[in-house]
Amino acid sequence: MDIDFIRSQFPSFQEPSLQGQAFFENAGGSYTCKPVIDRLFRYYHQRKVQPYAPYEASRLAGAEMDEARIRLSAIMNIGVDELSFGPSTTQNTYVLAQAFGQILKAGDAVIVTNQDHEANTGPWRRLADRGIEIREWQVDADTGHLDTAGLKNLLDDKVKLVCFPHVSNLVGEINPVAEICAMVRAAGAYSCVDGVSFAPHGLPDIGSLGADIYLFSAYKTYGPHQGIMYVRGALADVLPNQGHYFNAASRVKKFTPAGPDHAQIAACAGLADYVDLVHDHHFAPNPDAAARGRAVFELQSAQEAKVLAPLLEYLRARNDIRLIGPSGVKGRVPTVAIQGRKTGEELAQDLIKHNIMAGGGDFYAVRLLEGLGIDPAKGVLRLSFVHYTSQGEVKQLIKALDQTL
Numbered sequence: 001m002d003i004d005f006i007r008s009q010f011p012s013f014q015e016p017s018l019q020g021q022a023f024f025e026n027a028g029g030s031y032t033c034k035p036v037i038d039r040l041f042r043y044y045h046q047r048k049v050q051p052y053a054p055y056e057a058s059r060l061a062g063a064e065m066d067e068a069r070i071r072l073s074a075i076m077n078i079g080v081d082e083l084s085f086g087p088s089t090t091q092n093t094y095v096l097a098q099a100f101g102q103i104l105k106a107g108d109a110v111i112v113t114n115q116d117h118e119a120n121t122g123p124w125r126r127l128a129d130r131g132i133e134i135r136e137w138q139v140d141a142d143t144g145h146l147d148t149a150g151l152k153n154l155l156d157d158k159v160k161l162v163c164f165p166h167v168s169n170l171v172g173e174i175n176p177v178a179e180i181c182a183m184v185r186a187a188g189a190y191s192c193v194d195g196v197s198f199a200p201h202g203l204p205d206i207g208s209l210g211a212d213i214y215l216f217s218a219y220k221t222y223g224p225h226q227g228i229m230y231v232r233g234a235l236a237d238v239l240p241n242q243g244h245y246f247n248a249a250s251r252v253k254k255f256t257p258a259g260p261d262h263a264q265i266a267a268c269a270g271l272a273d274y275v276d277l278v279h280d281h282h283f284a285p286n287p288d289a290a291a292r293g294r295a296v297f298e299l300q301s302a303q304e305a306k307v308l309a310p311l312l313e314y315l316r317a318r319n320d321i322r323l324i325g326p327s328g329v330k331g332r333v334p335t336v337a338i339q340g341r342k343t344g345e346e347l348a349q350d351l352i353k354h355n356i357m358a359g360g361g362d363f364y365a366v367r368l369l370e371g372l373g374i375d376p377a378k379g380v381l382r383l384s385f386v387h388y389t390s391q392g393e394v395k396q397l398i399k400a401l402d403q404t405l
Helices: 003-008 034-046 056-075 089-103 122-130 148-154 177-186 233-238 262-267 269-282 289-316 344-352 366-371 391-404
Strands: 083-086 109-113 133-137 159-165 190-194 213-217 227-231 335-339 359-361 380-384
Touching: 034 056, 034 262, 034 269, 056 083, 056 262, 056 269, 056 289, 083 089, 089 122, 089 190, 089 213, 089 227, 109 122, 122 133, 133 148, 133 159, 148 177, 159 177, 177 190, 227 233, 262 269, 269 289, 289 335, 289 391, 344 359, 344 380, 344 391
Parallel strands: 109 133, 109 159, 159 190, 190 213
Antiparallel strands: 083 227, 213 227, 335 380, 359 380
C-alpha cells in the first residue's frame, strides 16, 4: 500500500492543529476522506433542496442519493433495494427490533451475545418485555472468544433470530460470520450481524457472508454520521413496515421512520469514490465493483497486519497489563484493548502528554467487561487504528506506552 497516497486522501493529516498527534481512537470514529467532504460541501452549496423534484438542483440531489446506494451496494455485492440508510446503527437496530417484535410470539427465542456493543444487544433484549425468550451466547471469560460450540448448544426450533458482532469493539477477534450464518440458517432462524467494528477495515462482501441483516456506521468508515443497513430482500418483505404507511412497499424506506439526512446520504457516495481511487492507484482497472472492493479490502488488511504486528509484540512482552483478545495479527483487526493498573481513562489521559489520541472506558461494552471479570468503572485502554495509520505512528505509540505504563 502506498501510505503517502492514502494519507493524502484525508485532510486531517494536513490539518495544522493535528500535526504531531497520532490518532488511535479510530474505533470510535475515523477521519473523513476527501471525496466525502467534497460531496458534502457541494451538496450544501449547490443541492440543499428537497430531492427528487423535476427542477435541476433537486434532480441532482436525488440522483446523488441514488448514486450512493447503487455504488455501495455494488461494492458490497448486495441488491440495490437491500441497502438502507438511517441516522445511526443504534437507531437502525432499534427500528429492526420493533419490527421483529411485531412478528415474534411469546415463547419464541432470540440469541444475543455478551461480546456485543450495547447497540446490538440492548434493543433485542428488550423484547423480553413482550414474552420473547432471550438466550445469551457467552464469551470465554479469559479470552473474550465466542465459541461456535456455545451457539450450537443454544439453537433449537424456538430460536428465530441470532444477533452477534462481526468483530467486538474490544476483543478485536474476527468471528467466522459465514460459518455462523450457515448454522443459524440451518436451524431455521435469521441472522443479524453488527459490522460496526469490522467495516472500517474494509467494506465487507456481504453477499458472500450469508447474513440476513448486516449493519455498520459510515462515520467509522471514513464517511458522514449515517447508519448503513443491509436487510435481505426476502426478510425485508416479511418484516412489518416501520415508516409511513404509503412507503410500505419500498424496502429502502420501510425501516426509516424519520426523514433521512439527504446531504449525508449523498456524501456516502464519496465512500465508493475512495474505494475506487485506492483501487485504481494500486491495481489495473476492473469493471466489477465487488471485485474492486475485495481487492481494496485485502490491501487494507495486509497493511493493517504489518503495522499492528510490532504493537502486539510489544504488549505480549509486558507482564503488567492484560491484553484482551488474540495476541497475534491472524484473525483479528487492529482494535487493541488492554487492562492496566490505572483505569482506562487515566491511561488515555497520560498518553495525551505524548501526543497520542486514544480512548479509555467501557466503550458501551459493559456486559463484555463484566464477562471478562473487568470492572466497567475502571474500563480498559483502547488503541484502535485503520489502514491509514503509519508505522511511524505505531513507533510513537509504543514509546509513549513504555513511558506511561
